[in-house]
Amino acid sequence: MHLRSSLSKVHGLGPAKSGTLHWWSQRISAVALIPLSYWFIIFLELSLYAPFQDTIIWLKAPLNSAALIAWIIAAFYHAALGLQVVAEDYLHSEGQKIVVIWSIKLLFMFLVLFALLAVFRITLTG
Numbered sequence: 001m002h003l004r005s006s007l008s009k010v011h012g013l014g015p016a017k018s019g020t021l022h023w024w025s026q027r028i029s030a031v032a033l034i035p036l037s038y039w040f041i042i043f044l045e046l047s048l049y050a051p052f053q054d055t056i057i058w059l060k061a062p063l064n065s066a067a068l069i070a071w072i073i074a075a076f077y078h079a080a081l082g083l084q085v086v087a088e089d090y091l092h093s094e095g096q097k098i099v100v101i102w103s104i105k106l107l108f109m110f111l112v113l114f115a116l117l118a119v120f121r122i123t124l125t126g
Contacts, residue, residue, distance in 0.1 A: 022081060029078035036071040043068065056122060065123045072115045080108035 043064070047055050058064055083104045091097040 022085070026078065026081045026085075029074050029081065032074045033071070033078060036067060036074055039067045040071045059119075060123050065119060068119055069116060072112060072119070076108045076112045076115070080104055083108075 043059075046058060050058075059068065084101055087097055087100045087104065091100060
């Protein structure tokens, strides 16, 4: 005689597996992007209308470079999470899904790396 209910046997074995962490990560990165994107729009406006040297000087300020680095990390992380959801929802072959999700993660990891190297190169050069 088994005293466990049917629900306790399947608890945590749904198709989402770790969906709660993914959901929260998307929400937290979205909330972080709200003030960072406001700052990023100011940076883009400065980049378009101010002289190049003024933009570089502005970007070399520690707060501005830190905000740009935070925006890069949050934006690319949020985009990678969103594309992962699209792949999980619309790809039905497990093998294809795994390849696409890993490709998305690698692509965005390299994009973040290149963007951060560009910021460091600008801020650390004299």
